[in-house]
Amino acid sequence: MHRVVFFFIFWLVGCVSSGERVLSSGEAARHGLTGVIYDAPLCETKFSGNVQMVSGDCEYVTCNPHGKGVRCVARKKQ
Numbered sequence: 491m492h493r494v495v496f497f498f499i500f501w502l503v504g505c506v507s508s509g510e511r512v513l514s515s516g517e518a519a520r521h522g523l524t525g526v527i528y529d530a531p532l533c534e535t536k537f538s539g540n541v542q543m544v545s546g547d548c549e550y551v552t553c554n555p556h557g558k559g560v561r562c563v564a565r566k567k568q
Contacts, residue, residue, distance in 0.1 A: 511565075512562070513563070513564055518553070523551060523562050529550045530550065531548050533546065533547070533548040534547065534548075548567040549566055550565055
């Protein structure tokens with residue numbers, strides 16, 4: 491019985507999660523996302539000396555008008 495419940499929960503989470511996240515207004519402002527943009531790459535970076543390098547996973551960000559501001563959604567790069 492426990493296996494059936496576990497499988498159902500696993501299946502439900504897999505179907506419901508879209509792999510997208512909504513950026514907070516602070517995070518969007520920190521990255522300069524203040525207007526409409528489609529599929530802009532957003533990658534974790536670090537500095538090695540004076541050179542900025544990609545250090546982690548990338549996401550694609552799309553920002554659209556939403557109310558009086560902009561709503562940005564990021565999804566993992568596949």
